[in-house]
Amino acid sequence: MLDQVRDAIRLKHYSYRTEQSYVAWIRRYILFHNKRHPKDMGSLEVETFLTHLAVTEDVYKDFKDLADKIASRTELVLPNSQLTLEPELK
Secondary structure, three states, X not given: OHHHHHHHHHHOOOOHHHHHHHHXXXXXXXXXXXXXXXXXXXXXXXXXXXXXXXXXXXXXXXXXXXHHHHHHHHHHHOOOOOOOOOHHHO
């Protein structure tokens, strides 16, 4: 699945560093949820992951904002993934 993400990012001509960042965050998100496929998860799992980053791992707001951005753009990369954030979660 991450190969599909890489291919989609390359088609959009994003930088290699952006590709690395997106893939790393998506991988981290998947591993956090015990290797569940993103298409089987929704906004509740995104919120849980972001809360974990903010509280447990003491990730600063900038990193949370980055994770929000990646999660919202993942829908552009994987249209069936359902990883979009609802406005009230931002």
